[in-house]
Every structure is written in C-alpha cells, then in structure tokens.
Amino acid sequence: MTGFETLRLDGVTRRFAGADALTGLDLEIRRGEFIALLGPSGCGKSTALNCLAGLLPLSAGSIWRDGTRLDTLPAERRGFGMVFQNYALFPHLSVQKNVSFGLRMRGVPRAELRRRTQAAIRLVHLEEHATKLPGQLSGGQQQRVAIARAVVIEPSLVLMDEPLSNLDAKLRLEMRTEIRKLHQDLGLTTVYVTHDQEEALSMADRLVVLRSGRVQQIGTPEEVHTRPANRHVADFLGFRNLLPGFFEKDTINIKGLGVRTAGSPVRTIRDGAPAVAAIRPEDITLGGGVEVTVEVAEYHGREIAAEARTADGLTLHLRTPQRLAPGDKVAVTFPPEKLLIFPADDLPSEEAA
C-alpha cells in the first residue's frame, strides 16, 4: 500500500463543453479521515470523485499525495479502491474471483492471494456465498462484494460513489454502520459521495458541501449541522423553514408572521437589509407566540410533521410529538438560538455577480 499523510486537492476544476461541473475545489484529506462529499443532484460530487480517481482529467488545478503530484498519473497507478452505485461486478465471475481480481492483476502470489481474498470475504460476512455468481446474490450482498473487492488491495484511499442508493431503507442503515466500521477497523481513508444529509452526517468525520460545482462549506458534522455557512447549506441540511424578511438589530421581521423575531445572525447584516430566517421544523416549539392553523398533518411514528399557516398566509413546517390534526389552532415560538438569520443576498460570489 502507498500510504500518505495528506492528500491535497488544489483548485481542482473540471469543465464539460465550456460549462464548469466543478470549480476550484481546495481540500486537504488527512490519512484515516472519512470525508463525505454532499450536495444535490448535479452539484459536481461525482465529478470531484472521478477527478480524484483518475477517471476524468482535470481542466485546471492539481492533486498531491504528500509531495508527489498525482493528477498526472493514470487511475491504475494511484492505488485507490473504488465502489460504485451499480456495483460494477463481473457477472461471470464468482464472488471469490471478483474479490481477488485486483490481486491477480497485481501479480500477488497464490497463497497470499487466497489468504487476503478469504479475509476480505470474511470482513463483509459473505463466507457462505463465496462460490456464487453475483446474479445469485441480493443487492446488499452484491454491494458487499464490491466493498470487499475495493478493500482487498489495501488501497491508500477508498472512493465510494453513492454506494447504498440501490438498497432498501433498512439495508441502507445497516450498511452505513458496516462501512463506517470497516473504515475504522482497517484504518482506511475514505471519500464518500452522497446526496443524503443523514448518511453524510452519521458517517463522515468532515463534510464537503457542494452546490453548482462550488464548495459551500467544509466542516465536521456538528459544525455543518448547527452552523450552516449560508442559506443553501441550511436548506440542504434540514432547515425546511426559510422565511424571508428584514433584519434589524439581531431580530428579523418575517413577512406574514406579524411579530419581530429574535435570532442568531450568522454574520454581520446591515439594519434594514433583506434577510432570511432559517429554522428546522423540530426546533419550532408549540405554545406561546404566534397562532397558526394546521393544514396538513403527517404521521411519522413518534412525531407528527405538520404544515401550518399564519393568519397572514405564511406557511410553517412543524415537527412535534403532539398529535396535531388539520384544523387545529396552535401557538408557535421560535427559540432565538435555533433561528439563524442569513443575509438574503448570500450567494457564492460568482453566482451573485
């Protein structure tokens, strides 16, 4: 294995027919880290991963493994393991042969090949299925084969592109934990692409949030979850209520709410400037403040997710253990520490231009 201390992406840019799919990505990945690339469809996640893997040449920028330039090396010389959404297994080869493929290509001696292949299969709990063909396995089992095949070569970096998106909800949760555990047990360094914020928050040490090919924020799950850098990150991370209004001295006058509301500005905002208040449905508390009428109530087990409207027509998304039903009138309050206030013109510089 070619180990490294840091892998550095320096202004990595990729254009397709003149349009930027990824613009100036700067990122330092430390050995042992689990990095999630997170963002909506088309934001450039796969492009970033493919640039890193060597499957796409860069339009500008460079990639460095410690002091060595990497982006000029072909994919097979980077020593990375890849796991894709569609598994990409060889259908005519058994599980064993799929897993040992990379070792055979590298000319690993027979005895070692057998030992490492068995160990990788054991790791993903597929011992009983070792001689089967991929077509005889379930989706989750096939994804496990793909993971075993990627880690058996003891790669310096494992790249995963939405590896769980073809699995059902229950299996997805199980595999999440398994992948995180494998990452820890094997001391891997992992870059994981997903559009699922929960997946990214629960698995990664650090998240890179992308939008329209540009980094919006890099931070730990807690940083990104509690302090999104702008309203787009907030929107993507579950702040379903994005309420326009006007800022004044740490408060915002939200249109259609009728009362001035205290909040936490994420940066300096000019008094009187247009602003956006962001709050998660589960952070709006019932009781106190402003009266709203429940219009839609969805059952979510322990909680009800509701859509409610103020007298002035402002729609709010709520989430509460209280058994709300359509037609109910309730009062709601916004805890100031949970209500973030963003400047309304809070767009990445290029887009605003």
Ligand SMILES: Nc1ncnc2c1ncn2[C@@H]1O[C@H](COP(=O)(O)OP(=O)(O)OP(=O)(O)O)[C@@H](O)[C@H]1O
């Ligand atoms: N081969 C290509 N030719 C032209 N445009 C491309 C190509 N690959 C990607 N793009 C464009 O680049 C942008 C980023 O695509 P990318 O696949 O990286 O996004 P993504 O975040 O991975 O999306 P998804 O989650 O839908 O896979 C998109 O606008 C896409 O249409």
